[in-house]
Amino acid sequence: MRSFVHTADPSRVIFGAGTLERVRDEVERLGGSRVMLLSGGSHALRKDTERLRDVLGHLVAAEFAGAAMHTPVEVTEQALSLLRERQVDCLVAIGGGSTTGLAKALAVRTDLPQVIVPTTYAGSEVTPVLGETVDGRKTTRSSPAILPETVVYDVELTLGLPAAASMTSGVNALAHAVEALYSPDATPVTDAMALEAVTAVGRALPALHTDPSDLAARAELLEAAWLAGICLGAVGMGLHHKLCHTLGGTFGLPHAETHTVVLPHAMAYNAPAAPQAMERIARALGVPDAPAGVFDLISRVGGPTSLAGLGMAESDLDRAAELATSQPYPNPRELTRTGLGDLLRDAWQGRRPEGAPDLRPLTDEVVASFDRCTNPRLRQLLTDLVRTLHVYSIRNDLTPQEWQRAIDFLTEAGHITTDTRQEFILLSDTLGVSSVVDALTNSRTPDTTSSAILGPFYVAGPPAAEHGSDIAGDLPGTPLWADIRVTDREGEPVAGAVVDVWQSNEDGFYDVQLPDLDGPVLRARFTTDAEGRFTFWSILPSAYPIPDDGPVGRMLSTVGRHPYRAPHVHFLIDAPGYQPLITQLFVRGGAYLDGATGQRDTVFGIKDDLITDFVPRTGPTPDGRSVDGEWRLLDFTFRIARLDG
Secondary structure, three states: OOOOOOOOOOOEEEEEOOHHHHHHHHHHHOOOOOEEEEOOOOHHHHHHHHHHHHHHHHHEEEEEOOOOOOOEHHHHHHHHHHHHHOOOOEEEEEEOHHHHHHHHHHHHHHOOOEEEEEOOOOOHHHOOEEEEEEOOEEEEEEOHHHOOOEEEEEHHHHHHOOHHHHHHHHHHHHHHHHHHHOOOOOOHHHHHHHHHHHHHHHHHHHHHHHOOOOHHHHHHHHHHHHHHHHHHHHOOOOHHHHHHHHHHHHHOOOHHHHHHHHHHHHHHHHHHHOHHHHHHHHHHHOOOOHHHHHHHHHHHOOOOOOOHHHOOOHHHHHHHHHHHOOOOOOOOOOOOHHHHHHHHHHHHHOOOOOOOOOOHHHHHHHHHOOOOOOOHHHHHHHHHHHHHHHHHHHHOOOOHHHHHHHHHHHHHHHHHOOOOOOHHHHHHHHOOHHHHHHHHHHOOOOOOOOOOOOOOOOOOOOOEOOOOEEOOOOOOOOEEEEEEEEEOOOOOEOOOOEEEEEOOOOOOOOHHHOOOOOOOOOEEEEEOOOOOEEEEEEEOOOOEEOOOOOHHHHHHHHOOOOOEEOOEEEEEEEOOOEOOEEEEEEEOOOOOOOHHHOOOOOOOOOOHHHEEOOEEEOOOOOOOOOOOOOEEEEEEEEEOOEOOO
């Protein structure tokens, strides 16, 4: 059983496009009248800062444009002096993690409210965590007083973020989500948010790499950064963040770029101790291996992949490993100086973590080959089929021998298929695909009789039969009288409906499986009368095995599954102006109906409303036919839907 403690931090978030105009309202809502406007002073941010200054108007009492990476205490002291001099009562910060960090550092010292306007994907704006650098060493602390009161996300502000910074900032957000998934403080809430963030980052970064002006992709990435930031604020940080703080605070490496380089290597180090988290990350990204997949994603979008490329000296690696292991902190895998030394050397060299190759370009090439398809639905189906098959192959690391066995299996299924035996339908049925498609169709008309799979033994154009006729011929079995009605949703009879009926004999065989039979038997076509009704004699259906002398049967045997179907009668109803209905009626109390025993119908075709009474009777029959001993009564009404809804 999983145990956890979850605390939701009370931060107000305004998300959208053009929301910069709402910052003044938020300041006044917090009671602010003398604002200190904080920024990093970069040229790229200058225009947005000017816009924000105009929005705030006379509320601006002071400005500080000196925010710096890793929040040096000496910079904070400079801003604090100006804050006190101008009697500031509210902090407004615009920019990335450095500006947010400065606002937090000031807030924790003064208890002033904060309004943060992020222009990157840092995520720190929604965390109660502050990292500061003192004498070249970065430390972190957490407090409710650090958490900003309001965050205003304006997607339009991120359009000015250079492509390279967008990539590294986005990977920084990904790092928050990754560490949240294997944190000892993780909860179902943080898991859900982290996985959504991982999925969104995996989609948005390649889209932005292709088109940096893609507003939808930027919105998705900004939302992912928000979700990942919430996760970061709710759980403890592990190896990745501690290592990046060491590299940034002590060796002066750039924050987001360092996170980008280190992330796949920190993941690879922790992977043996956090296999479930890594599997979930891999699935969210659609890759077979999480650390290698993240490395490939970074490479694909042009992000940095080596500490050497960021300017770190190889001679500093041992010192970094020593500092990173000097104080204990929660992490899935035990931290050793040797292990971290190896990690840092891999990161310094930019070595790809071991894992399956990045085959997404191949998948994209195959998908692109469908671009000239003029049928949109066909293009969609083929595209999704290719992506699903490729992901399946990669995730399971298929070998040529395994794939050849699959091809041989399908080839044999094709060879054994005839007009009277459909092995591919059997395969679809036994894998549950037929029932999935059927359930999707039936869900669109929930107030009609449930549909069911067609099965492999339907034969088009069965012989027409008169009401009251016996479709069993001379075959032995318990006699069955069926009194069937077809109505619309309101219960009004549907006249002229054509109904095909087919079933097995008492030994579990259909007529097409019995070459000695002369013509069709236990199958017929009826037409409903003015009351929507038809009747016929047959025999009580029995449980039977699907054909198991072919590849599908061997598959079932190999995995320890039985081949049996619960006893049933098939119906296919087609009436002008109505949606066709393919369904089955199952004998209540029959074998293979109870899933609790592990002996459920082998093609997963059971639906509760299709289990009905085949009532035991003796004596006179409805049409006066003489029957010795027991006979059964099937009295059932099918409800079908009109084509117009």
